[in-house]
Amino acid sequence: METRVLIAGFGGQGILFFGKYIAYIGMEKEQQVSWLPSYGPEMRGGTAQCSVILSDTAIGSPVIPEADILVAMNLPSFLAFESRVKPGGTMFYDSYLITQAHRRGDLTYRGLPATKMAEENGLKGLTNMVMAGAALSVLPGVDEEVITAAMKKTIPERKKEMFESNMRAVMLGLAYPADGGQ
Amino acid sequence: MSEKVLIKGNEAIAEAAIAAGCRHFFGYPITPQNELAAHMSRRMPKVDGVFLQAESEVAAINMIYGASAAGVRCMTSSSSPGISLKAEGLSYLAGCDLPAVVVNVQRGGPGLGSIQPSQADYFQATRGGGHGDYHILVLAPNSVQEMYSHTIKAFDLADRYRMTVMILTDGFLGQMMEPVVINNEQLTTNSEKPWAVTQGKGKNIINSLFLKPDALEKSNLDRYAKYQKVEESEPLHEGYLLDDAEIVVASYGASSRIARNAIDEARGRGIKAGLLRPVTLWPFPKKAFAKAAEKARAFVSVEMSMGQMIEDVELAIRCRRPVLLCSRVGGVAPEPAQILASILEADKEKAI
Structure with a gap:
């Protein structure tokens, strides 16, 4: 079983950190993982994407031509990557920033107003981890123990005061209803 | 003791060099190898090693020439255009039969090209890179774990054959993260180097200039006898x-x-x-x-x-x-x- 997660957005939105957290989730589940950034000359403001593969067997290519799970953190990413989701796959997007009509009938769309949710809960800047929490809801075998252990590994020792707020953001996204509460 | 960590390929190479007893790193910034030098700048002071950002790639490879002649394990890293600048030094290292580990995290070319991954430096690496009859041993890892294990192997091979060993990799493997089992203790140590300028009772002279044709021919033939041993013993697939x-x-x-x-x-x-x-x-x-x-x-x-x-x-x-x-x-x-x-x-x- 191999799960391919593609995360895309602006540089500075914490795309790579998001990917690293997903990779550690896989490691906590004793899976093989790969984490591949797109790297450009830009650090902030440009496009950023991160390909993470979690697998029960050895990973061949770290490149993701078709994703099982796509997370779009801004409109350009939504438009660019909607076609790169596998039929039957899930597309997560920040519905507070993206009000784009869905163009495919063979995907599950999961919009959540992550930026708004983060701001209202005093977690400004942690939109990425709210989205990460939502994405965790479709990964098999992810329980609270895995979620916590992976976060401990993802947050470097020198920033450990960030642990609690990141955990809150993840739990917020995870708890968001799949049908958007409708 | 060993531990499993999630690190980039570039960082794995740096950690491996330290585990192999390398305490001298000389480099110059270029994408996509920057994490390697950056990691060395943090780690080397903690293990009483030398991290030196040279004024250019040419300077860095000549610092390798000096450090290797003095008998220590040393490494430099760069990406494609920077390796071209090091080509003269690679030839001199070969002419003096000096061990060295050189990393090329390849990017698109020719010229300044791009900073994206490429494998277009194959000819340059496998044919030596600089002038004269010589080879360098080229290792091509394909995972972050191999970036680690091959770098350790590279130091041993370099010492064994007194030649440059290149880790030929690319921006993909340099930038990607995978779990790696790393060792917190030194895995291999510098070999005895009685030929080094710092060793021996008399004078050890390290030099690639042979003005007498028969002397230069003999030095080339001796070197190729060594290369023949490498070709017999070291191919890996x-x-x-x-x-x-x-x-x-x-x-x-x-x-x-x-x-x-x-x-x-x-x-x-x-x-x-x-x-x-x-x-x-x-x-x-x-x-x-x-x-x-x-x-x-x-x-x-x-x-x-x-x-x-x-x-x-x-x-x-x-x-x-x-x-x-x-x-x-x-x-x-x-x-x-x-x-x-x-x-x-x-x-x-x-x-x-």
């Missing part, structure tokens, strides 16, 4: 579904990972495809290719270059089978679908 393979895909480094996916898809369609991945690019695993050619109908060389390794494949099998090229260049990696299409094309070749 990895096979995947190779035993019954009728279509053999040749690919190294990052592109070999993608090729593996395409081979799985081809097998799913009933095509007996397999991967022959050179792990050492010089010495090229010629015998493994000659053996594979006994069963294979055709070969496909998958590389992120306009077709460089394909020449070594053709030479290794003495052109007895057709060899197709599957390539992307300019910082683009081939997709499994493109490689699969090449395998299907190769599958049209008649049975022997």
Whole structure:
């Protein structure tokens, strides 16, 4: 079983950190993982994407031509990557920033107003981890123990005061209803 | 003690060098190898080592020349255009039979090219890079774990044969993270180097200038006797579904990972495809290719270059089978679908 997660957005939105957290989730589940950034000359403001593969067997290519799970953190990413989701796959997007009509009938769309949710809960800047929490809801075998252990590994020792707020953001996204509460 | 960590390929190389007893690193910034030097700048002071950002790539490789002559384990790293600048130094290191470990995290070229991954420096690496008759030993890892283990191996090989060992990798493997088991203790140590300028009772002179033709010829012949030993003992390859393979895909480094996916898809369609991945690019695993050619109908060389390794494949099998090229260049990696299409094309070749 191999799960391919593609995360895309602006540089500075914490795309790579998001990917690293997903990779550690896989490691906590004793899976093989790969984490591949797109790297450009830009650090902030440009496009950023991160390909993470979690697998029960050895990973061949770290490149993701078709994703099982796509997370779009801004409109350009939504438009660019909607076609790169596998039929039957899930597309997560920040519905507070993206009000784009869905163009495919063979995907599950999961919009959540992550930026708004983060701001209202005093977690400004942690939109990425709210989205990460939502994405965790479709990964098999992810329980609270895995979620916590992976976060401990993802947050470097020198920033450990960030642990609690990141955990809150993840739990917020995870708890968001799949049908958007409708 | 060992631990499993999630780190970038570039960082794995730096950690491995420290585990191999390297305490002298000289470099100059260039993408996509920057994490390597950055990691060294943090770690070297903690292990009483030297991290020095030189004023240029030329300076850095000549610092390697000096450090190696003094008998210590040393390393420099760069990316394609920076390696071109080091080419003169590589030739001098060879002319003096000095061990060194040089890392090339390849990017698109020629010229300044791009900062995206590439495998277009194959010729440069496997033919030595600089002027004169010489070789460097070239290792091509294809995972972050191998970035670690091959770097440790590189230091031992460099000392054993008193020659430069290059880790030839690319922006993909340098930038990607995978779990790596790293060791917190030193795994291998500097060899005894009685030839070093700091050793011996008399004077040890290290020099590549031989004005008398017969003396220079002898030095070249001695060096090539050494290279012959390397060619006999050190070729390494990895096979995947190779035993019954009728279509053999040749690919190294990052592109070999993608090729593996395409081979799985081809097998799913009933095509007996397999991967022959050179792990050492010089010495090229010629015998493994000659053996594979006994069963294979055709070969496909998958590389992120306009077709460089394909020449070594053709030479290794003495052109007895057709060899197709599957390539992307300019910082683009081939997709499994493109490689699969090449395998299907190769599958049209008649049975022997």
